[in-house]
Amino acid sequence: MGKIERETNSLSYFERNKYDEIAESNEFQVLDKKKRAFLITSISIMMIYFFTLPIMAGYFKPLMMKEVPVFVNFGYLFATSQFIVAWICAAIYTKKSNQFDDMISEIYERYIGGVQNDKL
Template identity: 30%
Template sequence: MGALPQKDHMSSAALPNKPDYTQLVQQADFQKLIKKKKSFIVPMTIFFLVFYFMLPILAAYTDILKADAFAGLTWAWVYALAQFIVVWIAGIVYIKKAQGYDALAASILTENKEELDV
């Protein structure tokens, strides 16, 4: 049996150079940005998950949500509708916060443009 022809691989010199982000992610400004994002995202996520899963827990194991709230609606309906409101508010708040994070990220990239351009 004959040998299979070898594919001609591109040499490493022909591949485009990729920026090295190692130095960028170790900078204090970048670490500060990540810390700010985490300090907002982690508590918001925990709040949302607790708020979301409390409805089925309260509905299944307590009678709190069975009581009339107003106009013939029970607290279960009020709580369920409040979840929609919370999602919209959280989305709006995140969009506003993300604009600040995007501005910080853009300034970090601008400051390090020479290092990242290859």
């Protein structure tokens, strides 16, 4: 039996009903849709951007070898930009996840009363 199953089984009948009530609430459904839309969109954009480098390196070698004004070729510049984009994506994800955490805390407080991080 996994940790999640044990924790779920240790919840009282009242707590299980409250969690079911939260999961079925309109507020939680809206939050879940927003979260899924953000994750699917951001993951798709990141994957397209990051897989562009190996595709371009394989099929567009003349473009990747083209010199740019900073004395490197486009391939190196594009590869370096991936590090910058990764940090930007991490910052955006962190900010957005904090917003989702605040929203779920409000929902939890409304239904259960008080934030209890050990049970979330």
